[in-house]
Amino acid sequence: MTFEDLRDYINFMLKRGKIVQIDDEVDVNLEIAELSRRATYSHLPPLLFTNIKNYREWKLITNIFYSIDAVKEILGVDNLEDIGKNFLTEFQGIPLSLIDKIKSLPNFLKLGKIMPKSGKPKFKEREMGLESFPALKTWPKDAGRFFTFSLVVTKDPETDVHNVSVYRIQILNDKEALMHWQAFKRGSLAAAKYKEMRINKIPVAIVNGVDPVIAFTAASPVPPGIDKYLFAGILRGEGVELYKLDNGILVPSSAESVIEGYVDLEDLRPEGPFGDHLGYYTPVDYYPTFKVDRIYIRDNPIFHATSVGKPPLEDAWIGKAVERIFLPFIRLVIPELVDMNLPEYGLFTGIGIFSIRKTFPGQAKRVMMSIWGNGQLSFLKFIIIVDADVNVHDINQVMYAIATTVDPARDVLIIPNAMNDSLDHTSLHPPLGSKIGIDATRKFKEELGREWPEEVKSDENVVKKIEPIWNKIIGKYLPSK
Structure with a gap:
């Protein structure tokens, strides 16, 4: 399945009667998150909020990944394992980074249309701040409003491989936020490389509102070294169109919003608490500060968010899909x-x-x-x-x-x-x-220390003899079977 952007996906779902449009006024403070959780628990399709208190310019969508079948529909497959199997059979020896594709022309030609490509941005620069985004407060004791399904884009300083991941981001003010990338996450590992190079301000982009296939890829544990944009192209069957920001970061050109800036590794501040997917509040801890340089936004923007908590919510169904897709990769090892x-x-x-x-x-x-x-x-x-x-x-x-x-x-x-x-x-x-x-x-x-005991098994001759009798019994007493 190939969606041009988030809007294309919404139109796709609208035509199938699979969008719950909410025109009542709702608040980003707890109300949207509460409705979203109830919808996911009830296996309802995505919620599209059109009347957000204090954010009239925006629409907001949640619950895109509302079931395992929803993920299959987004990816256009019936069997998720086939994705991993096809990748391994068709794309062995692929270039791992966007730079490597130039060094590996035969593989580049083999990959054809699924490679990332240059695209004209649909967003434009705006004078606005982080507090102008309808980010959610999801639980009563959260430290504030958080980006919960925004994509954090970083670049490995050694390989130029782009990483696109989903980390929660706590808004502090119009120009600053806290980047919750945990130890051993790819964003944090890239940051460690910058720090070894004595670079403490690393280029980052926060992207929101993309084709759900790209969003799914960002939330997936793509094997290290493989550019996530390339992997998204494989899932989409078509390369992701990218636009290069002034800080050198490549972002999807059809994104609803892009925040360009940098993470200051020396500016650590207390982040949290936040009600997370374990169903408990994670306590306050110190994380680096993201600082805004520029903000880009589309006309009539749409914001993508999720609400996490006790399972099964959206992250559960993303996780089950990841389990199936990456099973063939694990079998290699x-x-x-x-x-x-x-x-x-x-x-x-x-x-x-x-x-x-x-x-x-x-x-x-x-x-x-x-x-x-x-x-x-x-x-x-x-x-x-x-x-x-x-x-x-x-x-x-x-x-x-x-x-x-x-x-x-x-x-x-x-x-x-x-x-x-x-x-x-x-x-x-x-x-x-x-x-x-x-x-x-x-x-x-x-x-x-001795032979394992023999398991009980029915006598095959007895099984054959009683089969007609058993069929009569179940035909009379278990007709629905």
Whole structure:
């Protein structure tokens, strides 16, 4: 699916009767967020607010990613795993950065229309400040109003690879905001490189209101080194049109708004509290300050926001889509991996369930270590490994596997002083915390000390003989089956 911009997506949804337009006056202070959460919990389609108190110039959209089917519709696929599989088969050896494409002409020609391209901006510079944006206060004790689904664009100073991510941004005043990029996020890692080069003011752009495919890409853990604009082009089937700002940052030319500026790494200020996706307020901590140089905006602008809190909200459905899309990538590193489930109520960085084809003793613990060394999966606090015949998406099957294969002293692995989610309030000194791995696979003789017991199975001849009798029973007493 290719949308020209956010407006094109809204028109697409309007034609299908899948936009809930709200013309009643609503306030950015708690009211929009409350309505948005109720809509997501109820699996309603996107909400388009047209009458925002004190922000008459704006429309505001929330709840774009309201279900897993909504993500499939945006990406134009029925099977999300096919995206990862097609990427791996069609684009091996792709150039990782926008500069590398020049050095790799054959690959550049191969990629064709999905490469980023230059575009004429639809926005224009305006004299306005951050407080003119209808950013939301989502929970009563939040420190203020936050950008919650704006894209933060940075550039790696060594490779020129652009990173596009979603970080919450707390507005301080018209010219300043706080950039909440956590340790080991790509924006923070780029900042560390600038700091090593003794550059403390790094170019940044805050972008809002883009094609939802680009927004989804920004929220996804694209493999390190791959330019997210390039990956968005692969998902869209067409390259993203970009415009180069004066600070050297490339931004989507069809964005509803762009804030050009820099992050001052030496200007750290207290950020938060903020009611986050764990369902708790994250406490105050120090983060660097973003400072505005210029603001660009389209006529009759549309602002994109989300409300986070206890699952399942929009981030849950983005997470489930990411799980499916990136499964083929993880299988490259862990070939014995069959399937995985990052349950939405496990908060994606909390609990992960993985099935493997087990062929040798100790393999489950080896896989745990591989998972904890793999990108965003490294933040998982609980890992459960089961056999290939266990459906990881059926929690009852997983519970049965744990109950019938696990001896806690032998099969539970606890790792202290490891890196977890920075928002994990259960740790004394986040992001430093502990991890637990559970080997819920059937054990080899070397692991158990004796042969694993034989599982019960029905007699095949008896099954064939009673089948007609059983069919009569279910036909009479279970007709709906």
